[in-house]
Amino acid sequence: xxxxxxxxxxxxxxxxxxxxxxxxxxxxxxxxxxxxxxxxxxxxxxxxxxxxxxxxxxxxxxxxxxxxxxxxxxxxxxxxxxxxxxxxxxxxxxxxxxxxxxxxxxxxxxxxxxxxxxxxxxxxxxxxxxxxxxxxxxxxxxxxxxxxxxxxxxxxxxxxxxxxxxxxxxxxxxxxxxxxxxxxxxxxxxxxxxxxxxxxxxxxxxxxxxxxxxxxxxxxxxxxxxxxxxxxxxxxxxxxxxxxxxxxxxxxxxxxxxxxxxxxxxxx
Numbered sequence: 001x002x003x004x005x006x007x008x009x010x011x012x013x014x015x016x017x018x019x020x021x022x023x024x025x026x027x028x029x030x031x032x033x034x035x036x037x038x039x040x041x042x043x044x045x046x047x048x049x050x051x052x053x054x055x056x057x058x059x060x061x062x063x064x065x066x067x068x069x070x071x072x073x074x075x076x077x078x079x080x081x082x083x084x085x086x087x088x089x090x091x092x093x094x095x096x097x098x099x100x101x102x103x104x105x106x107x108x109x110x111x112x113x114x115x116x117x118x119x120x121x122x123x124x125x126x127x128x129x130x131x132x133x134x135x136x137x138x139x140x141x142x143x144x145x146x147x148x149x150x151x152x153x154x155x156x157x158x159x160x161x162x163x164x165x166x167x168x169x170x171x172x173x174x175x176x177x178x179x180x181x182x183x184x185x186x187x188x189x190x191x192x193x194x195x196x197x198x199x200x201x202x203x204x205x206x207x208x209x210x211x212x213x214x215x216x217x218x219x220x221x222x223x224x225x226x227x228x229x230x231x232x233x234x235x236x237x238x239x240x241x242x243x244x245x246x247x248x249x250x251x252x253x254x255x256x257x258x259x260x261x262x263x264x265x266x267x268x
Contacts, residue, residue, distance in 0.1 A: 004030035013267055017260065019059050019173035020198040021205050022046075035267045038260060040173050041202065041251065057260050058253020059177035064158040067183035067249065076163035081144035082117045087235045090119045090164035095153055097123015098170060100221050101189060102130050107224040108231075109136060109148070116235050117147035119160060127152035158182065165241065166234045168227070171199035171214075176206070180252035185241035187213045187230050189220060211247035 004026070007014040018027045019040035031037050040059035048054065068076070074084035082088055089112065093101045102122055105112075112118050113136065122130040130150065138146040154160050161167050161182055169175055171190035179186050188206065190199035206212040213230055220227050234241055253259070 001026040001030065008033055015260075015263060015267060017057070019177075021201045022196065022198060024196055024198065036263050038263060040177060040256075041205070055259075055263065056253070057263070058251075058256035059174055060257035060260065061174065061178050061181055062158065065178045065181040066158075066254070067181070068162045073163055076159045077117075080119065080149065080160060080163055082119070082149070082163065083147065086117045086147060087115075087165040088117045088119060088163055089166045089168065089231055089235065090121070090161055091168040092121040092157070092161075093123050093126075093170055094121075094172065094175065095124060097121070097126040098189075098191070099126050099129075100217055101168065101170070102126050104220050104224040104227050106130070106133060108228040109133065111228055112231065113147055115232065116165075118149075119164070120148075120150045121154055121157075121160070122150055122152060124153055166231060168231065171203040171206075173198070173202055176202060176212075176248075177252065177256075180248045180250075181254060183245045183249040183252075185234055185244045186248060187215060187227070187234065189215050189217050189227070192217045206248065206251070209247060209251075211244060211251060213244070 004014055013035045015036045015038060016027050016031050016034040017038045017040065021041050023031065037054040038057040039054055040057070042056055077084045077088055091101060091105050105120055109118065120133070133150055136146055136148040137150060161179065161184060164184060166187065167179055167184050168187045168189065169179065171188040188203040190203040192200060203212065203214045207214045213234065215227050215230055
């Protein structure tokens with residue numbers, strides 16, 4: 001907001017990039033005088049009515065986030081010591097983690113491990129509270145004998161999520177962009193206490209497009225089996241997974257960084 005206000009004061013052209021479906025307060029205020037409004041996700045009709053001077057660029061993500069074929073996926077599974085012949089569900093709440101996702105995973109993990117391998121990124125903030133789950137992670141020297149692994153944080157999330165058959169995640173715009181680029185079947189559990197409800201709106205739009213499954217955070221807290229049932233359904237429904245992944249991949253804009261650069265050059 002301060003940068004935009006200074007730009008307006010000195011009559012310096014500026015461009016807005018909004019990652020979410022619905023713009024936040026600062027961007028809503030600055031959009032009125034912006035030369036161009038770039039969206040990371042297709043904007044809502046309400047936003048378009050207010051700001052028709054827009055372009056859908058997508059969200060810049062690292063070049064390492066790209067779709068993988070089955071051979072590459074199996075190679076990633078083996079690299080993380082999982083059985084390549086078993087489905088893999090990766091659950092992540094981001095670098096800091098999600099207490100609610102972690103606790104739901106704790107509640108349903110014994111049932112999950114009956115039909116899938118599980119990788120949990122517990123997050124830096126909550127990892128110590130989850131170390132009891134290490135009892136499910138059994139190693140014989142350097143060989144994983146169980147079908148569960150847990151990390152505090154993983155520095156190669158593109159490979160870990162690339163290995164997954166199903167990813168369970170929050171619904172932040174950048175995470176969604178990475179999963180779209182990876183072409184993954186996704187269960188989104190939006191964080192419901194953020195101002196403006198951005199994650200809920202991101203998730204709802206993708207649900208309406210049949211590009212993702214959505215489980216309510218509060219409902220999951222009250223009844224973790226809701227997440228278990230959704231994971232089980234997708235793991236056992238390969239055609240639906242493929243269809244969802246295709247639809248989500250259509251949201252990807254792999255040239256987002258280049259397009260934003262082009263817009264800047266066009267407007268200066």
